[in-house]
Amino acid sequence: MPTRAQVAVAELLAAKEMVLVCGSGGTGKTTIAAALGARAAATVGGRVLVLTVDPARRLATALGVGQFGNTEVRVPDEAFAAAGVKPRGEMWVAMLDTKAGWDELVRRHAPDAKLREQVLANPLYRNITSRFVHSHDYIAMERLHELHASGSYDLVIIDTPPSRNALDLLDAPGRMRDFFGSRLLRWLTVPYRSRLFTMASKPFYQVADRVLGSRFLQDIAEFFILFQAMEPGFVARAKEVERLLTDQRTTFVIVSTLEAAPAHEARFLAEALASRHMSLGALVLNRTLPASIRASSATKAANELRDVADGARLTKQLAKDSAGSVDPAASPSEVRDVLIEIAERFHDTAIVAAREADRRRELAAVAPIIVDTPTMRDDIHDIAGLLELGAYLL
Numbered sequence: 001m002p003t004r005a006q007v008a009v010a011e012l013l014a015a016k017e018m019v020l021v022c023g024s025g026g027t028g029k030t031t032i033a034a035a036l037g038a039r040a041a042a043t044v045g046g047r048v049l050v051l052t053v054d055p056a057r058r059l060a061t062a063l064g065v066g067q068f069g070n071t072e073v074r075v076p077d078e079a080f081a082a083a084g085v086k087p088r089g090e091m092w093v094a095m096l097d098t099k100a101g102w103d104e105l106v107r108r109h110a111p112d113a114k115l116r117e118q119v120l121a122n123p124l125y126r127n128i129t130s131r132f133v134h135s136h137d138y139i140a141m142e143r144l145h146e147l148h149a150s151g152s153y154d155l156v157i158i159d160t161p162p163s164r165n166a167l168d169l170l171d172a173p174g175r176m177r178d179f180f181g182s183r184l185l186r187w188l189t190v191p192y193r194s195r196l197f198t199m200a201s202k203p204f205y206q207v208a209d210r211v212l213g214s215r216f217l218q219d220i221a222e223f224f225i226l227f228q229a230m231e232p233g234f235v236a237r238a239k240e241v242e243r244l245l246t247d248q249r250t251t252f253v254i255v256s257t258l259e260a261a262p263a264h265e266a267r268f269l270a271e272a273l274a275s276r277h278m279s280l281g282a283l284v285l286n287r288t289l290p291a292s293i294r295a296s297s298a299t300k301a302a303n304e305l306r307d308v309a310d311g312a313r314l315t316k317q318l319a320k321d322s323a324g325s326v327d328p329a330a331s332p333s334e335v336r337d338v339l340i341e342i343a344e345r346f347h348d349t350a351i352v353a354a355r356e357a358d359r360r361r362e363l364a365a366v367a368p369i370i371v372d373t374p375t376m377r378d379d380i381h382d383i384a385g386l387l388e389l390g391a392y393l394l
């Protein structure tokens with residue numbers, strides 16, 4: 001039986017068209033985004049696209065996005081069949097390629113072909129696009145906008161880039177807009193616009209060029225002048241992308257663990273979304289300990305294990321069972337030590353579980369829906385693994 005929260009997540013994905021999966025890095029964002037997509041394609045239906053940012057290599061290979069590229073690929077039905085599932089819809093995946101994303105923007109916003117080629121060929125542009133601070137965040141959203149607007153997908157789920165501050169993501173379109181309208185950009189382009197200034201600074205340019213290599217400063221100035229020519233397009237687009245974040249069809253899913261730092265960050269992010277009128281759809285608490293561990297009966301069971309570990313019958317039996325086809329069996333006293341160790345460690349785990357429960361309660365106050373996903377036994381690197389995890393989500 002699905003829980004109420006799992007039903008609510010299924011309804012959320014059926015109702016929304018764009019899902020931004022965000023939260024601290026390393027909490028399982030990429031995995032959860034892919035699991036949401038696989039499960040939605042399997043059970044909700046429609047054309048579902050997952051835009052991943054940094055999938056683990058084995059997952060990327062399994063999904064068929066082994067090579068970097070902006071193009072979307074369909075996960076073949078055979079991959080679902082291998083997991084014993086006939087999907088109701090289609091699952092598509094694409095990888096975020098920041099460089100290709102920038103080129104695409106330039107192609108769109110350059111007023112003419114000549115300027116376009118000049119920008120794309122500018123050495124500084126080529127160097128800078130991969131380093132543009134936070135440009136990952138912006139390009140990710142830009143891609144989301146583009147893929148959604150293409151009308152090819154019923155649902156686009158986007159895994160967001162790891163960033164130091166969760167707000168970077170929400171602020172990315174505004175920052176892009178500001179950059180193009182900024183005084184910094186104007187100032188940087190002034191020397192080449194103003195003849196007087198050029199004359200005055202000529203010796204400086206000559207020296208600098210000699211030190212930095214010929215054309216270095218010209219490249220910089222040219223770069224910013226070219227960029228300024230694209231300002232209207234970029235600014236209008238950034239505004240559109242920004243509007244997307246508060247669109248009715250958009251929702252955010254925060255992924256967190258119940259460790260102190262990510263949980264704190266998740267709460268902060270949930271509050272930031274609320275204050276910006278952005279919709280928080282659900283909170284996924286990944287790798288949480290099962291509630292059963294907190295039960296007093298579990299503590300009793302651990303104490304019991306501690307006691308029976310000293311008994312000869314159990315340790316003898318386990319020692320016998322531990323023999324492999326090649327490995328020799330453990331001795332009963334080794335088995336005893338292992339059991340005692342496990343039984344005593346259990347109390348630490350129970351303390352962690354209790355702490356997790358406290359944090360979960362705090363987070364419940366800021367999230368409309370909470371779903372928990374356990375730590376899976378095996379590494380998640382194929383559709384079967386994603387579907388198994390996804391079954392906890394919706």
Ligand SMILES: Nc1ncnc2c1ncn2[C@@H]1O[C@H](COP(=O)(O)OP(=O)(O)O)[C@@H](O)[C@H]1O
Binds near residue numbers: 024025031
């Ligand atoms: N619930 C889970 N159970 C088992 N392994 C998980 C789980 N969630 C994530 N992982 C593993 O943890 C690693 C990091 O996950 P990933 O999704 O790449 O994190 P993030 O995108 O937040 O940095 C991956 O190897 C992934 O397979």
Ligand SMILES: [Mg+2]
Binds near residue numbers: 026030162
């Ligand atoms: Mg990731």
